[in-house]
Amino acid sequence: MSAFPSSVVIREVGLRDGLQSIPVTLPTSRKIEWVQEAYAAGQREIEVGSFVPAKLLSQLADTAEVVAFAKTLPGLLVSVLVPNLKGAEKAIASGADLLLVPLSASNAHSLANLRKTPDEVVAEVARIRAARDAAGSRTLIEGGIGTAFGCTLQGRVEVSEVLRCMQALLDAGCDRVSIADTVGYADPRSVRELFAQARAMAGERFWCGHFHDTRGLALANVFAALETGVNRFDATLAGIGGCPHAPGASGNAASEDLAFMLEAMGIATGIDLDRLLALRAKVAGWLQGQTLHGTLWRAGLPKTFQGAVEA
Amino acid sequence: MSAFPSSVVIREVGLRDGLQSIPVTLPTSRKIEWVQEAYAAGQREIEVGSFVPAKLLSQLADTAEVVAFAKTLPGLLVSVLVPNLKGAEKAIASGADLLLVPLSASNAHSLANLRKTPDEVVAEVARIRAARDAAGSRTLIEGGIGTAFGCTLQGRVEVSEVLRCMQALLDAGCDRVSIADTVGYADPRSVRELFAQARAMAGERFWCGHFHDTRGLALANVFAALETGVNRFDATLAGIGGCPHAPGASGNAASEDLAFMLEAMGIATGIDLDRLLALRAKVAGWLQGQTLHGTLWRAGLPKTFQGAVEA
Numbered sequence: 001m002s003a004f005p006s007s008v009v010i011r012e013v014g015l016r017d018g019l020q021s022i023p024v025t026l027p028t029s030r031k032i033e034w035v036q037e038a039y040a041a042g043q044r045e046i047e048v049g050s051f052v053p054a055k056l057l058s059q060l061a062d063t064a065e066v067v068a069f070a071k072t073l074p075g076l077l078v079s080v081l082v083p084n085l086k087g088a089e090k091a092i093a094s095g096a097d098l099l100l101v102p103l104s105a106s107n108a109h110s111l112a113n114l115r116k117t118p119d120e121v122v123a124e125v126a127r128i129r130a131a132r133d134a135a136g137s138r139t140l141i142e143g144g145i146g147t148a149f150g151c152t153l154q155g156r157v158e159v160s161e162v163l164r165c166m167q168a169l170l171d172a173g174c175d176r177v178s179i180a181d182t183v184g185y186a187d188p189r190s191v192r193e194l195f196a197q198a199r200a201m202a203g204e205r206f207w208c209g210h211f212h213d214t215r216g217l218a219l220a221n222v223f224a225a226l227e228t229g230v231n232r233f234d235a236t237l238a239g240i241g242g243c244p245h246a247p248g249a250s251g252n253a254a255s256e257d258l259a260f261m262l263e264a265m266g267i268a269t270g271i272d273l274d275r276l277l278a279l280r281a282k283v284a285g286w287l288q289g290q291t292l293h294g295t296l297w298r299a300g301l302p303k304t305f306q307g308a309v310e311a
Numbered sequence: 312m313s314a315f316p317s318s319v320v321i322r323e324v325g326l327r328d329g330l331q332s333i334p335v336t337l338p339t340s341r342k343i344e345w346v347q348e349a350y351a352a353g354q355r356e357i358e359v360g361s362f363v364p365a366k367l368l369s370q371l372a373d374t375a376e377v378v379a380f381a382k383t384l385p386g387l388l389v390s391v392l393v394p395n396l397k398g399a400e401k402a403i404a405s406g407a408d409l410l411l412v413p414l415s416a417s418n419a420h421s422l423a424n425l426r427k428t429p430d431e432v433v434a435e436v437a438r439i440r441a442a443r444d445a446a447g448s449r450t451l452i453e454g455g456i457g458t459a460f461g462c463t464l465q466g467r468v469e470v471s472e473v474l475r476c477m478q479a480l481l482d483a484g485c486d487r488v489s490i491a492d493t494v495g496y497a498d499p500r501s502v503r504e505l506f507a508q509a510r511a512m513a514g515e516r517f518w519c520g521h522f523h524d525t526r527g528l529a530l531a532n533v534f535a536a537l538e539t540g541v542n543r544f545d546a547t548l549a550g551i552g553g554c555p556h557a558p559g560a561s562g563n564a565a566s567e568d569l570a571f572m573l574e575a576m577g578i579a580t581g582i583d584l585d586r587l588l589a590l591r592a593k594v595a596g597w598l599q600g601q602t603l604h605g606t607l608w609r610a611g612l613p614k615t616f617q618g619a620v621e622a
Contacts, residue, residue, distance in 0.1 A: 004500065150613055150614070150615070151614075152613075152614055153614075154614070154615075155613065155614040155615025155616075156613075156615050184610060184613075185613045187572055187575035187576045188534045188572070188576060189315065189575075189576035189577065190575070190576075213606065214606065214610045215568065215571060215606050215607050215610050215613075216530060216565070216568040216571075216572075216605065216606035216607065217530060217568075217571075217572055217575075219527060219528060219530065219531040220530040220531040220533070220534045220572065222531070223499045223531045223534055223535065224534065250606050250610075254527070257526065257527040257528075260526060260527075261498055261499070261527075261528055261531065264498035264500075264501070264528075265498045265499060265500035265501075266500065294527065295524065295525065295526050295527035295561050296526050296527065299495060299525045299526050299561075302461055302463075302466065302467075302495075302496045302526075303461070303462075303463055303464075303465070303466040304461070304465075304466025304467050305466075
């Protein structure tokens with residue numbers, strides 16, 4: 001049986017994937033407090049927002065301000081999501097360390113959500129790469145392949161199509177590629193199969209796994225991906241985020257539960273679980289009335305729990 | 312990476328582990344309805360109750376009646392829990408196919424819950440085995456090792472102690488041995504390590520994994536156990552059951568979510584998910600006001616979902 005990575009990065013995406021699906025606008029000051037306390041709890045990669053037109057996602061209209069603050073924290077890798085070249089130009093100008101361009105492997109989902117085919121997204125990524133290079137910027141470009149296991153419009157998505165998209169993204173100049181189960185269609189066996197092939201294809205450019213807990217399998221899927229050597233996962237505090245087609249359904253993997261699983265396995269995350277749980281309680285207060293998820297906050301850490309010993 | 316079993320049995324323990332921790336007494340007629348519909352949905356192993364003194368668990372005082380009904384269903388393996396020889400004699404008299412004797416690997420938990428040390432439980436199992444043989448009964452004896460990863464009284468439990476208890480149970484005449492994470496202390500790496508050793512020790516007498524979802528890891532733990540070749544897991548409809556020390560915390564793995572995971576992986580469970588979800592809705596109505604768990608009931612099956620193809 002396979003070995004596990006000795007350490008794993010949990011990228012906090014609650015400020016983007018989480019907040020964009022919640023009908024609450026957090027003031028910029030609270031987002032900054034969230035970033036600061038996540039950093040204090042040991043998180044070193046945070047997706048702080050999205051450069052999309054403010055009329056589409058007013059919750060994230062202050063992304064440049066949040067990036068500016070986040071960039072003051074030493075050693076924090078600051079990510080943003082961008083849907084197109086215009087957003088990428090803003091991301092590059094903001095000084096973000098990484099911009100993630102989403103691509104839907106499901107053609108139907110791509111047309112419905114991005115109004116582009118997957119191949120048109122790839123072409124946009126090539127333009128973003130050219131713009132980044134022309135600007136002399138060091139902002140990393142991540143191609144994030146969503147609906148990689150299926151979606152509610154199309155049903156199942158074939159592995160071959162995901163891998164085709166991934167190769168195209170790499171060829172178009174992505175520094176990083178990632179795979180996302182956007183609506184909870186993955187299962188651990190499919191994860192194992194796809195991630196093993198994706199890692200073989202992308203090598204060190206394979207970056208991150210992103211699993212939604214829509215059908216309760218997020219952590220099992222993380223475990224299966226871990227076994228293929230993946231060492232970076234997206235998650236959201238309190239598991240916020242989720243699927244507009246399933247109101248009340250679980251959102252992303254909960255950062256605190258994921259950190260607990262990894263630390264319990266002896267895999268270092270750099271995260272102080274008590275501090276992360278304290279932040280969760282604070283954010284839960286800000287989001288009162290919203291459906292939150294996760295289990296650790298209620299059960300607490302096991303007695304005599306020892307997390308991973310950092311190397 | 313390891314192969315998976317082609318089929319897995321989900322033993323429904325909601326009528327015992329679930330109901331015993333809920334302050335609602337289901338009438339016998341409803342328990343019978345539950346057994347009947349679980350059977351109709353394809354479940355072929357059900358723990359229908361417990362032979363404990365009625366003054367301790369009045370919810371389960373009708374176990375003999377439920378066994379009698381369950382035994383009318385062809386091919387159903389009818390299990391009951393018994394804490395001691397007196398309960399085992401009732402179980403044997405009832406005609407149950409299998410009686411499970413719980414043993415706590417945590418000495419502190421064992422004394423607090425069973426008022427016996429693990430070794431005293433082993434001695435009781437030897438008496439149960441003698442009584443079963445003397446009666447000429449075919450009722451199988453299962454030794455179920457609980458708190459196998461730790462407990463709230465003692466904290467961590469050592470693998471060596473679990474294996475010592477398991478060997479003692481086998482030597483005392485158990486036909487089957489099982490491992491339970493009673494209060495959500497397991498993680499997938501620990502599961503892999505313990506289950507691989509337990510399977511090597513017990514061979515074909517290794518029976519079942521039982522995982523609570525107290526800290527959200529039940530399905531990840533099942534996946535890790537599957538990789539060691541275990542092909543039988545306990546679960547409860549709607550994830551009922553749970554830990555008296557963590558009110559509101561998640562209970563057992565939810566049968567419907569577990570069945571979904573397995574079927575999505577192409578592992579046959581024999582379960583009709585739509586029928587199981589319909590039964591969940593019915594039982595949820597009976598248990599109104601109680602905290603239920605699970606995710607599939609809300610999200611529904613993925614579009615174009617195909618379960619395992621039965622051999």
